[in-house]
Amino acid sequence: MRASRLLTILMTLQTRGLVTATELAEQLEVSVRTVYRDVEALGAAGVPVYAERGSAGGYRLLEGFRTRINGLTHDEADALFLAGLPGPAAELGLGAVVASAQLKLQAGLPAELRGRVNRAQLRFHLDTPGWYREADRSPDLARIAAAVWTDRRIRVHYRRWRGEVTRELEPYGLVLKAGAWYLVARTVQAGEHRDRTYRVVRIEELEVLDEVFERDPDFDLPTYWQDWSRDFVEQLRAIRADVLINPDVYAWVRDLFGAYVADTVEASAGKPLPDGRVRADLPIESIEVAVAELLQLGPNVEVLGPPELRAALADAARATAARYA
Structure with a gap:
């Protein structure tokens, strides 16, 4: 059990950079004191982890340190590539990037786990649209995704049930729901910031602006989507x-x-x-x-x-x- 925690801490620090002991404790569902002991164990094993003091401090790895992914269990390797969505990735303009990343990840795995990954890919496939309906097709999806990645403002002409509107938006994220893409964006109306959801296929015109916006660091896309989905059904x-x-x-x-x-x-x-x-x-x-x-x-x-x-x-x-x- 402790070995699994140590590996999780190592991978978290490697992927996220600076992480507090409290954040690690919540992720691992252990006490902060246990995290302290685990970090000490990583240091004793030769992992260059160090603490930054202060209110904005935490743990991080020495810059440039990387470890090979050789601690995956059989079940983790089986599930690894089930998370991949080649169709939606291609719609976002990331098909080639995802394929390349998967290839590099497979190359870093031990031979036995590479075989298990290949078996999973041959045996399971995820089809996101619901029955009796086609997935949304939008020529602007890749450009919207690029704006989301680069924090660029966009101007859209949007077709609503109650008529059409033109708005400038700060695109915060994209959500794929039952084959339909939704844009979560922030708009400023009468001096007030509002988070709204737009179905991408209803965007009639799109202009990606040169202006870069500053994202709200407290915005959490999964939490927003869960709350919005519940409210949407209740209001509907x-x-x-x-x-x-x-x-x-x-x-x-x-x-x-x-x-x-x-x-x-x-x-x-x-x-x-x-x-x-x-x-x-x-x-x-x-x-x-x-x-x-x-x-x-x-x-x-x-x-x-x-x-x-x-x-x-x-x-x-x-x-x-x-x-x-």
């Missing part, structure tokens, strides 16, 4: 339908409408009625969208309210029955 499905639903179709609800809707239904469900159904809240986007969605559940769901949704579903059911009469 702000209306609650009062339904009687058959618990046997919970899994179907999850597949059709996603985790947020399914979790809300299950959490709000009351005690089963004599016929087995339960009363629950079901988040919907609008009356029109809900009609199309709930018809997929057939008689397994009955809408009690709002009244306009119940009436719309009844009209759709009668029209469907008449069509097949």
Whole structure:
């Protein structure tokens, strides 16, 4: 266990540079005192690690020191190349770079682990788009990615649901979600900085500006995306339908409408009625969208309210029955 910690500390210092003992302790889930002992052990083993004192201090390796990657376990080698996304990397203009990096990494591995990596690549493939839809294609994606890398401001003409807008943005990051690329960017409106999300395929025109912006050091892309995704779904499905639903179709609800809707239904469900159904809240986007969605559940769901949704579903059911009469 300690050998694994020592290797993790070594690789962290090699990739990140200056790291505090507190950061290492949180990463390793150990005490700061344990980190002190582990760093001392690395120094005793000949690793040139030293401490920088002061409030902005921490541990770092002697400049120029590098170690070969020969401490990977079999499982780590198996998983190493499963993280690679050749398709998206090529869309970002990094296909050749990723291939070159993988080749160099493989060359640095022992022969046995190189064989395990090759086996993983032959046996597993990641296909990011969802079923029945194609991945987004944008001619500007590589240029946007370059602006993200170099902290360059961009000017975009963007097609929204409510019309088109032109904005200057500070591009902070790109996210690939179910085959769709999203740009996370900061904009200044009325003197206030706002973080927004833009679907890349809806960018009609792009201009990369010469101006360089200073990134907010506290901005964390994964945290932002997690919070934004949750808020987006909650705002999109702000209306609650009062339904009687058959618990046997919970899994179907999850597949059709996603985790947020399914979790809300299950959490709000009351005690089963004599016929087995339960009363629950079901988040919907609008009356029109809900009609199309709930018809997929057939008689397994009955809408009690709002009244306009119940009436719309009844009209759709009668029209469907008449069509097949």
